[in-house]
Amino acid sequence: MSEIRKIGVAYSIINDARLEKIRGAAPGFEIVCDKWDNTEAFADCEVIFGNPTKDVVHAAKKLKWLHTQTAGVDLYARPETGLPSDVMLTNSSGAFGIGIAEHLMVMALMLIRKMRQYGECQAQAKWEHLGELQSLYNSTVTVVGIGDIGSNFGQRCNAMGAHVYGVSRSLRSETPSWANGLYTVENIDEAIKNADIVALCMPGTTETAGLFDKKRLAAMKKGAMLLNVGRGTAVDQDALIDALNSGHVGGFGTDVTNPEPLPADSPLWHMPNVIITPHISGGGSLVLTQNLIIDKFVCYLADYVAGRPFERVANPKAGY
Numbered sequence: 001m002s003e004i005r006k007i008g009v010a011y012s013i014i015n016d017a018r019l020e021k022i023r024g025a026a027p028g029f030e031i032v033c034d035k036w037d038n039t040e041a042f043a044d045c046e047v048i049f050g051n052p053t054k055d056v057v058h059a060a061k062k063l064k065w066l067h068t069q070t071a072g073v074d075l076y077a078r079p080e081t082g083l084p085s086d087v088m089l090t091n092s093s094g095a096f097g098i099g100i101a102e103h104l105m106v107m108a109l110m111l112i113r114k115m116r117q118y119g120e121c122q123a124q125a126k127w128e129h130l131g132e133l134q135s136l137y138n139s140t141v142t143v144v145g146i147g148d149i150g151s152n153f154g155q156r157c158n159a160m161g162a163h164v165y166g167v168s169r170s171l172r173s174e175t176p177s178w179a180n181g182l183y184t185v186e187n188i189d190e191a192i193k194n195a196d197i198v199a200l201c202m203p204g205t206t207e208t209a210g211l212f213d214k215k216r217l218a219a220m221k222k223g224a225m226l227l228n229v230g231r232g233t234a235v236d237q238d239a240l241i242d243a244l245n246s247g248h249v250g251g252f253g254t255d256v257t258n259p260e261p262l263p264a265d266s267p268l269w270h271m272p273n274v275i276i277t278p279h280i281s282g283g284g285s286l287v288l289t290q291n292l293i294i295d296k297f298v299c300y301l302a303d304y305v306a307g308r309p310f311e312r313v314a315n316p317k318a319g320y
Contacts, residue, residue: 007301008042008060009033010050011069011293018294022049025301047304049297054081063087065304067297068314070282071096071148072231074204077316090300091314094148095292096282100201100229100255101152103281107253108157108197110275111225112136117272134196137161142195144188144211145230146176147320150201154178157197167191169207185211189219197225203319204231214239223250229281232258241267244274255281 007029009022014033023031034041036052039059046064048056057063057076064087066076071093076083083089110116112134121128141157143150146166154164158178166179167188175182183191185207192198198220202208212226213236220226226249228235237258243249251273257266260279268274283289303310314320 004030006030006032006045006047008045008048008050008052010036010038010042010048010052010056011297012036012050013290018291021294021298022301025298026305029305047301049301051075054078057081057083065090067300068092069293069297072203072319073314073316074231074319077319083316088310089314089316090310090312091320092293092296093312093314093320095289095296097148097152098292099283099286099289100149100281101156103255103277104149104153104199104201104227104229104253105156107227107255107275107277108141108199108225109136111227111251111253111273112139112197114273116275120272136197139163139196140165140194141197141199142167142191143199143201144191145201145203146179146182147201149229150199151176151178153199153201162197165191165195189216192216192220192224194221195224196221197227199227200230200234202230202234204233205317205319208319209233210236212236212240214242217243217249220249222248225249225251225253227252228254228256230256232256232260237266237268241271244271251275255279 007026009031032041032045036050039055042048042056043059044062045060046062049067050069066087066089068091071091073089073091075081114130117130137160139162141162142165143154144167146168154166155178158164163180164178165181167183167185169185171184172182211234217239244252253275255277256279300310
């Protein structure tokens with residue numbers, strides 16, 4: 001009697017329709033659904049879909065392939081996680097661009113139109129004009145990290161009449177149609193010095209940690225807005241708070257902090273020109289992104305079952 005092959009689903013946002021898609025791509029496999037930290041449930045799974053804890057990874061002795069529900073895979077580069085080198089690792093990169101770009105647009109427009117401040121006026125029943133406002137049209141936007149997320153945001157800013165520049169790890173042979181120009185990370189200060197909005201769309205790696213420190217924040221145009229949907233570690237929060245207090249940074253919109261959750265005593269919570277969301281832009285609440293994540297896994301799963309090579313294998317050391 002042949003051994004039953006199992007696929008572990010540790011993706012929290014699952015329903016019958018999504019399970020049927022997974023079953024349809026892997027006939028003959030048993031599907032095991034449980035919480036991402038249940039070591040016993042996934043112990044004999046050869047495939048796990050989700051973001052299991054390090055204890056689950058260590059306990060899954062038959063694991064051959066891990067597909068994360070996130071684009072970032074930096075968790076599995078950490079020594080304490082210890083993902084075996086013979087375990088294939090893929091991610092859900094490509095599922096988040098639309099949703100997170102929309103989130104960035106919301107934050108950008110709210111900041112330049114002072115919607116946070118006007119919301120506070122509304123809560124106090126105050127009819128008050130708060131001075132001049134900016135427009136996204138004819139503004140300069142620099143997108144740091146032009147993968148799926150950054151490119152989707154750049155396209156939308158371009159469509160609304162902004163001058164958009166991208167920053168990538170290495171020089172590209174072609175400039176995207178939405179960009180007025182490209183820079184490499186080595187020239188990031190040049191890229192941000194005239195920007196009205198700087199958007200950080202980078203994965204969490206050793207290269208991006210602390211990238212926006214006190215010196216780099218000072219290199220930004222006075223009054224410019226900073227957005228971050230990558231990792232909270234990319235920004236020196238203490239230096240940012242000082243820059244916000246001084247007015248050098250005009251506003252901050254973020255879906256990520258360092259640490260997470262952001263401590264209740266952080267001054268960022270109470271600043272009128274700061275918008276904070278609890279790491280939800282990636283699709284925890286967006287049905288479109290949830291479905292795209294499932295579709296991405298199902299495509300990889302069909303290749304796995306058929307013995308075809310994956311379209312792309314993630315690099316845990318690179319973080320994506």
